[in-house]
Amino acid sequence: MKVVDGLLAAYGPPELPPPADPLGLILWEQVGYLADDERRGSAFEQLRERVGLTPEAILAASMDTLEEIARAGGSVAVSERAERMRVSAQAVVDEWGGDLSRALRQPPAEATRALKRFPMIGEPGADKILMLTRTHAVLALDSNGLRVLLRLGYGEEGKSYGPTYRLMREALAPECREDFDWLARTYGLLRLHGQRTCRRSAPRCGECILAEDCPSAGS
Ligand code: SF4
Numbered sequence: 564m565k566v567v568d569g570l571l572a573a574y575g576p577p578e579l580p581p582p583a584d585p586l587g588l589i590l591w592e593q594v595g596y597l598a599d600d601e602r603r604g605s606a607f608e609q610l611r612e613r614v615g616l617t618p619e620a621i622l623a624a625s626m627d628t629l630e631e632i633a634r635a636g637g638s639v640a641v642s643e644r645a646e647r648m649r650v651s652a653q654a655v656v657d658e659w660g661g662d663l664s665r666a667l668r669q670p671p672a673e674a675t676r677a678l679k680r681f682p683m684i685g686e687p688g689a690d691k692i693l694m695l696t697r698t699h700a701v702l703a704l705d706s707n708g709l710r711v712l713l714r715l716g717y718g719e720e721g722k723s724y725g726p727t728y729r730l731m732r733e734a735l736a737p738e739c740r741e742d743f744d745w746l747a748r749t750y751g752l753l754r755l756h757g758q759r760t761c762r763r764s765a766p767r768c769g770e771c772i773l774a775e776d777c778p779s780a781g782s
Contacts, residue, residue, distance in 0.1 A: 564738050566715060566773060567745075570752040573772045577751030580695060581607065585663040585678070586655050587616045588692045592683050593647045595636030606636030610648075618661055621652035647682035654681065667698040674699065687728060694750065700741040703750050704731065707757025714761060714779035 578600065580591050594610055595603030609632045610616065614624040621629070629645035636644070655663045666677035671693065678689035690703035704712070709731055712718060718731035739746065760767045766779075774780040 564749070565776070566712075567749050567752060569772050570756055571748065574752060574755050576748060577755050579747055579751050582695075583616060585667055585692050585696055586618060586651065588695060589651050589663075589678075589681050589684060590616060590621070590648055592688055593644050593651065594633060596639050596644060598637040603636055606632055609635055618652035618655040621648055622656070644683075651681050664696070664698075667693065667696060671699045671701070686725065690732075691750070694743065694746050697743045700739075700743060700746060702732070702735055702739045702746050704728065705750070705754050705757075707755075707761075708750060708753030710763060711753050711757045711761045714766070714777060715773065716778045 580588060581604070583591060590610060591603070591607055594606045598606070613632065614620050614628060626642075626645055626649070629648055630641050633644040633648070634641045655661060659665045667674045669677065674693060675686065675689045678684050678692055679686065684692070687703055687705060690701045691705075693699040694701055694703045706724075709724075709728060712731055712735070713720065713727070718727070718734040721727040721730050739749075756773075757763075760771050761773075768774050768777070768780045771777065771780065
């Protein structure tokens with residue numbers, strides 16, 4: 564994708580969530596809410612250091628500790644997020660014998676279904692886990708990446724976020740490489756571009772490296 568080459572030249576390799584197993588990536592989503600990457604990352608490292616990322620470690624931690632860590636990741640829904648971490652760890656023990664990678668070894672549709680049963684994990688989140696764990700070669704997109712691609716003329720708007728996301732995935736399929744490094748980099752670059760330049764309101768088209776080929780530039 565020409566777009567990805569342009570973004571890589573502009574931003575360099577993007578930062579991605581720290582390497583973790585599937586439960587770790589679920590905890591990454593749950594430990595922060597409405598938090599920037601720095602705050603989420605700091606809360607996640609607290610979780611890793613003070614509690615641990617295994618289901619047994621999460622279940623052994625007190626709710627007070629989980630709440631304290633969840634608070635470090637944002638002040639909204641602290642108790643709920645702490646509880647979601649605990650519920651997720653319990654589900655990994657009860658349903659997957661303590662090893663969530665067993666769920667990911669299923670065919671993609673079943674693996675996605677299993678991941679979507681965890682709190683705060685929708686289809687984009689499930690795709691991200693499949694991609695970052697190098698389980699299935701899918702291009703995950705967050706809301707920033709989806710917006711950037713729509714403005715660039717890829718895919719089309721559906722009735723709501725879910726259908727729009729699926730239509731985009733179908734539209735991109737012919738251009739996606741089955742290369743986990745490329746997929747993760749593309750996810751990160753599109754996200755970064757949406758955060759910094761192609762922002763939801765007031766996109767900075769005047770300083771956008773993609774403006775020349777963008778049908779939405781200046782509109
Ligand atoms: S030109 Fe504007 S609308 Fe197009 S990608 Fe760049 S910032 Fe987004």
